[in-house]
Amino acid sequence: MRMVFRWFGDGNDHVSLKEVKQIPGVEGIVWSLHDVPAGEEWPIEKIHAVKEQAEEHGLHIEVVESVNIHEDIKLGLPTRDHYIEAYKKTIEKLASVGVKVICYNFMPIFDWLRTDLAKELEDGSTALFYEGSKIHDIDPMDLVKKINENSELTMPGWEPERLADLTKLFAAYKDVTEEDLMSNLQYFLENIIPVAEQHDIKMAIHPDDPPWSIFGLPRIVRNKENLQRILNLVDSPSNGLTLCSGSLGSNPDNDVADMVREFADRIPFAHIRNVRIYENGDFIETSHRTQDGSLDITDIVTAYHENGFTGYARPDHGRHIWDEKCRPGYGLYDRALGIMYIWGIWDALEKAKAKQEA
Template sequence: MRMVFRWYGEGNDPVPLRHIKQIPGVEGIVWALHDVPAGEVWPLDRIREVKKQADEHGFHIEVVESVNVHEDIKQGLPTRNRYIDNYKQTIRNLSQVGVKVICYNFMPVFDWVRTDLFKELEDGSTALFYEKAKVADMDPKELVAKIAGNPDMTMPGWEPERLKHLSALFDAYKDITEEKLWDNLRYFLEQIVPVAEEHDIRMAIHPDDPPWPIFGLPRIVTGADNLRRLLKLVDSPYNGLTLCSGSLGANPANDIPAMVREFGDRIAFAHIRNIRVYDNGDFIETSHREQDGTVNMTDIVKAYHDIGFSGYVRPDHGRHIFDEQCRPGYGLYDRALGIMYLWGIWDSLAKPRKGDRHAAH
């Protein structure tokens, strides 16, 4: 596996590249131009600026997360072709700096949902938390105020400029069924994948987070059956997956090691993290250590090792520990600990067993 680390850019991320450089085994940053509105072309000069910053610390920028899909595309509006053309040009621009994977999602309105950004755990650390009953009773505007209320640290997928039109967004989706959303995703992929293939960039869809409908909005990337359907929409290695153990793991019925083994050749990017799921459907993000949550971390990493996975991996979210002041879920310390935990499992699997050739060395 090739370890990478999500970074929000100079002036937008309190974690500097020089600190990421000190985490063993990290070879690249996962990045995006977060200030470019969804649907607009990413300027080549801005892309090259990020490459220059990464080059100064010896990192590649081969993984982008995310090139967001405009809502008009998800809704299947006549205006979608303009935004799809812009997406194609962004793919062409990214290819000029060596990008190999574009992570994206197809979730209506909200890219992800949590009800508390700093829920305290037993050890005094805090983490992202989802309270299922609260979401069922909550006005979406209340959630927007909680998550998008800090203009100094915009959360991806919760951009204030877009969400100020929340009522109109919900109205636009009132007639969008799951099947209609599938049709619109198919149309998008049929247009985009040939361009991605031409430029040797794999499209890698991220599962819905959480993997069930919220606020009456459809969700379609939620488990193994839907992943099979997604991959058949355009049967190409450039139509791939970002397999996220945290998103999928919120539903205990999802067998993530089995997904790794089944879809391995189509997994372009892996998010490996742990969560603790409660009996009432609530969940909280924990350390990566298997015993601290309900996701079978050891079996997941073993599945990747067994299939010879050589794609990109990141630890995804982390707790907020050691009084670090950081973007919710994206501090330095716990993600660094997570990386070392993942490497520990991986290295133990790669270590020769007693009696193996070279074991004595």
């Protein structure tokens, strides 16, 4: 397992690369060019700038999250070929600086969705929270405003300029079914994967977060059956998964450890985090510790270890603790604690394996 840490860029993150480097076992950053609109080819000079910043601190840039996909590709519009060509060129540029994995998602309009960015937990920390009843009653535009209010940093997936005309976006998806969306994903992959193969890059699709329909929009990366179907769309080692325990695990019907065991050879990138699911289906993000949430993080990490996982992993969202000023879900302190919890499990498994083999 190769530990990495998401970093949003110089001037766009309260966490510094100097701090990232001090977390035990972290070897690289998970990054993106958040100022480049979805669909545009990434400028090579901006890519090089991130590479130089990371290397100054002894960190690599082998994992990108995300090269966002233009809505025209998801909608299957005639203009999609233009955006797919730009995507191919970006893949080529990223390969030239050593990138090995590109995480992306295929969620219509919205990326991740929460109703509260700082819900207080019993210990006084705060965390991202999803309250289902509020989704039924809220205007989507009001939610966009709430996510971005008082934010001095970018909120990937919730860019106000991209979501300025939600009425038009919703109208575009009015007749798009889940089968249509899956077909459009297949078209995208059939065009992209040969380029990824040529440049030794693994594309890794991220699950829907949360893994169910929001505002009536189609969602197709929700469960084990969806994941298997997506892998079969283009059966290639370059067509892989970003297995996110928190996204998939917010639906109690999803057995994340079982998915790890099933798809281990097609997971180049793992997101590991915990959630506490309430009886009514609402959920809040917790510490990574198994006992604090509804997911068996110990079993999930064990599943990776059993399968000799050598891919990249990062602690996903953390709580906001010790009065840290940070991007919602992406503070330094709790994610660093999460890394040490994951390493603790991993090291214990390594020691037990060594004893068995002795």
